[in-house]
Amino acid sequence: MAFVKLSDLTIQYQSYDSKVAWPPTIDHLSATFESGTLTLLTGPSGSGKSTLLKTIAGLYPKFGEASVSGSVTIETSSTQPRVAMMFQDPNQQFAMDTVERELRFALENLQVEADKIDDQVQAALDYVGISNLRHRQLNNLSGGEKQKVALAIIVAMDSEVILLDEPFASIDPAARQTLLIKLRQLNQEAHKTVIIADHDLLNYEPYVDGLVRLSDDGHQLRFFDRDAAHDVFEAFKNSAQLDISVTLPQPNEPTAVTLNQTSLIAGDRTLLKPTSFTFPEHRVILLTGINGSGKSTLLRAITNLSNYIGDITVAGVSTSRFHKNQRYQQVGLVFQEADDQFLNVTVAEELALSLKHSRHPEYFQARLDDDLNNLGLADLREHVVYSLSGGQKKKLQILIMLIMATPILLLDEPFTGLDLQSLNTVVALVKDVQQAFKLTLIMISHQLQGLAPLIDYHAVLANQTLTYVEAIR
Amino acid sequence: MNPTLKFVLAVLIALEISFTSSWTVNVILAVIGLVIILAARPGWKRLLSLIFWPLIPAVALAVAILMQSRSTGNTQFAIVLFTRIYAYVFIGSAATLTTPIYELVMSLEQNAHVPTKFAYGFLGGFNLMPKIVTEVKTIRVAALMRGETLHFWSPQLYFKAIIAALRWSENLAEAMTSHGFVEDAPRTHRVTVRIRSRDWIIAIGSLILLQGLLFGLHLA
Numbered sequence: 001m002a003f004v005k006l007s008d009l010t011i012q013y014q015s016y017d018s019k020v021a022w023p024p025t026i027d028h029l030s031a032t033f034e035s036g037t038l039t040l041l042t043g044p045s046g047s048g049k050s051t052l053l054k055t056i057a058g059l060y061p062k063f064g065e066a067s068v069s070g071s072v073t074i075e076t077s078s079t080q081p082r083v084a085m086m087f088q089d090p091n092q093q094f095a096m097d098t099v100e101r102e103l104r105f106a107l108e109n110l111q112v113e114a115d116k117i118d119d120q121v122q123a124a125l126d127y128v129g130i131s132n133l134r135h136r137q138l139n140n141l142s143g144g145e146k147q148k149v150a151l152a153i154i155v156a157m158d159s160e161v162i163l164l165d166e167p168f169a170s171i172d173p174a175a176r177q178t179l180l181i182k183l184r185q186l187n188q189e190a191h192k193t194v195i196i197a198d199h200d201l202l203n204y205e206p207y208v209d210g211l212v213r214l215s216d217d218g219h220q221l222r223f224f225d226r227d228a229a230h231d232v233f234e235a236f237k238n239s240a241q242l243d244i245s246v247t248l249p250q251p252n253e254p255t256a257v258t259l260n261q262t263s264l265i266a267g268d269r270t271l272l273k274p275t276s277f278t279f280p281e282h283r284v285i286l287l288t289g290i291n292g293s294g295k296s297t298l299l300r301a302i303t304n305l306s307n308y309i310g311d312i313t314v315a316g317v318s319t320s321r322f323h324k325n326q327r328y329q330q331v332g333l334v335f336q337e338a339d340d341q342f343l344n345v346t347v348a349e350e351l352a353l354s355l356k357h358s359r360h361p362e363y364f365q366a367r368l369d370d371d372l373n374n375l376g377l378a379d380l381r382e383h384v385v386y387s388l389s390g391g392q393k394k395k396l397q398i399l400i401m402l403i404m405a406t407p408i409l410l411l412d413e414p415f416t417g418l419d420l421q422s423l424n425t426v427v428a429l430v431k432d433v434q435q436a437f438k439l440t441l442i443m444i445s446h447q448l449q450g451l452a453p454l455i456d457y458h459a460v461l462a463n464q465t466l467t468y469v470e471a472i473r
Numbered sequence: 474m475n476p477t478l479k480f481v482l483a484v485l486i487a488l489e490i491s492f493t494s495s496w497t498v499n500v501i502l503a504v505i506g507l508v509i510i511l512a513a514r515p516g517w518k519r520l521l522s523l524i525f526w527p528l529i530p531a532v533a534l535a536v537a538i539l540m541q542s543r544s545t546g547n548t549q550f551a552i553v554l555f556t557r558i559y560a561y562v563f564i565g566s567a568a569t570l571t572t573p574i575y576e577l578v579m580s581l582e583q584n585a586h587v588p589t590k591f592a593y594g595f596l597g598g599f600n601l602m603p604k605i606v607t608e609v610k611t612i613r614v615a616a617l618m619r620g621e622t623l624h625f626w627s628p629q630l631y632f633k634a635i636i637a638a639l640r641w642s643e644n645l646a647e648a649m650t651s652h653g654f655v656e657d658a659p660r661t662h663r664v665t666v667r668i669r670s671r672d673w674i675i676a677i678g679s680l681i682l683l684q685g686l687l688f689g690l691h692l693a
Contacts, residue, residue, distance in 0.1 A: 059647050085651045092644035093651070095597040101575065102652070105593075108660045109653035117663040139603065157653060305614055328617035339640065340611050343619060343629055357620025386636060404619060 002076035002160040002193050003035040004056055009070035011051050011060065011218075013387065024218060025051045028070070031212075031221040035075075038187040038194040040204050043214030044419045049197035050088065050390070052214065053163045056195070057085040076160050084159035088166040088390070088417075089337070090146035094138050099125075099149050102138065106153050124156035128182055140266075144175030151179060155186065162186065164196045169416045172290040172446060180207050199419045200447060201236040205229070236420070244452045245470045253280040256408050256440035257302055257331075259466075262310035264297050271297055273464040274310060282438040284454050286445065286472065289461035295444045296336060298461065299410045302442075303333045315407065332406035336413050338393035339386065347388075347396060348381040354403035360437065364403045371399060374425050390417035398426055402433045411443040415451075423450045430454060448472060475672040476572045476580040482676045483568040487561055489683060495690050496549075498683070499556035506563025513570045523566055531558040574599050580666045590656045597645045608637050
């Protein structure tokens with residue numbers, strides 16, 4: 001049992017440029033999260049949800065270039081309150097190489113007696129239902145599996161306060177459901193205080209006690225009572241058009257990307273059996289499939305970043321025949337991780353580089369100011385790209401790749417970390433550019449809401465095969 | 474053998490042959506190293522590269538000595554330097570190839586009492602190695618997709634790589650902290666790594682044998 005109390009908390013990131021002082025991310029915030037509750041913390045992207053959680057977890061100001069004033073109090077019966085954190089990026093929470101060693105590492109840190117460690121490791125894995133992963137290499141696990149391991153560690157450490165920073169952003173609905181059920185169980189049976197930060201409110205309502213919204217300026221936390229929260233959840237659900245259907249591609253459509261008996265293998269797992277499949281030209285194709293099914297690997301194979309067997313023909317030329325530099329004039333990839341996309345230091349430099357090599361610089365130059373305004377990036381031109389919030393990075397990343405106007409653009413979870421308003425702006429922008437230049441887009445997204453106006457076709461990767469389907473759910 | 478003791482032994486042997494000039498001892502050490510390497514069953518590629526790469530500095534050194542001392546005709550010293558390089562490489566590889574990195578770190582922490590921050594930081598860093606290769610490839614492709622070609626001398630490649638490394642190191646530190654790691658705090662150990670008397674006997678015995686060899690050859 002533990003409650004979390006914030007008193008007059010202010011968190012301010014230090015600017016890389018000494019002349020510019022950035023406004024505080026969290027500004028004189030006071031609030032209390034009651035003991036034994038499961039709270040959903042929401043707010044627009046960039047409002048400071050991650051920052052707030054990391055501060056409660058005690059990671060800031062120890063790490064990160066941030067100054068913190070005010071206080072975070074965690075009241076608990078035990079002398080040393082344990083605060084656990086699950087991070088947004090499943091790849092960044094482990095120091096060891098295998099699941100078992102990471103769990104042992106955590107328990108050894110807590111000075112659990114050596115002869116009790118193995119039992120506790122097993123108990124935690126059993127609790128989450130992943131005993132089969134015990135001896136696996138962490139690097140070979142899928143995102144969803146990694147988040148389950150992260151939860152098992154939290155269970156093993158018996159932390160009183162559990163903080164989760166958009167933990168489901170890149171995992172499939174089934175894994176998300178499992179994790180939510182386990183978290184609710186921990187909260188109700190073991191009376192853990194749980195705070196989940198997420199901007200995607202879908203399907204949370206049955207699992208949470210309260211809903212809290214962090215205001216845009218990081219100044220206020222608004223607590224919703226049950227009825228008010230219900231209205232917010234309903235409004236969110238209604239704004240998310242989920243049950244739509246699309247047509248199937250015509251057999252005679254010209255193709256942009258063709259798989260000829262292509263297969264994908266990751267470690268010892270076959271992701272795609274030898275498959276022949278076509279992605280039609282000038283269309284927007286949504287690619288879905290459960291977590292770990294190989295969607296990202298497929299996009300990386302098309303861009304030659306992952307190995308594959310067989311042949312992939314892009315814009316009429318087999319990938320193996322492409323000269324390296326020419327291939328990337330035909331096909332681009334919006335990486336899952338925004339940082340991978342950037343090559344320069346500031347926002348302005350990134351935009352300039354794209355405009356320099358764009359296929360249609362005049363078109364984008366003419367609309368750049370409007371786009372930046374709509375995306376909320378207009379005042380950030382001189383900012384260092386790596387200091388932007390997750391949502392801001394995503395918006396900039398998509399913009400600079402659209403400016404290139406590459407005929408075939410692959411997008412790997414481009415909407416992660418965007419709130420509904422940003423999402424609508426980005427979707428409108430993508431659609432504009434796609435129609436203006438008849439681009440072919442192949443897009444992976446778990447987040448389906450707001451995408452309806454964009455999608456032409458829907459391909460599903462399941463059971464090691466690719467198929468087109470009409471329904472999008 | 475205990476990993477810490479194994480590495481200390483390898484360093485001591487290397488030090489000792491740096492100050493002696495017996496090519497016979499070098500050859501004997503290289504052969505012993507090679508036998509241990511072969512027993513660890515490395516792949517062909519690794520084995521060939523272990524034999525090939527030292528050839529460059531070894532030949533370069535030997536040729537340099539031969540040219541310099543042609544007047545004095547000191548081929549003896551050239552042979553000593555040539556064999557010494559191989560003794561270094563094979564003894565060093567014999568130690569590294571037979572020790573999983575995880576066991577080395579455990580031993581460094583428990584036997585050598587290296588600060589845990591360094592021991593686990595090193596292990597975490599080591600686990601990032603495969604990511605570095607992927608990262609460099611990703612950076613180059615990201616540049617190509619923006620119309621820029623990065624070569625291995627392009628500063629942008631290094632800038633991005635350093636950015637990535639900084640991000641990883643901070644992530645690693647946050648991950649370790651959130652899993653209960655506190656610098657210099659006491660920890661328990663699921664697996665206790667001991668230095669057994671057998672380890673001491675092998676280490677001290679090897680050193681005595683080496684002295685005997687060197688002394689014996691010196692007399693002869």
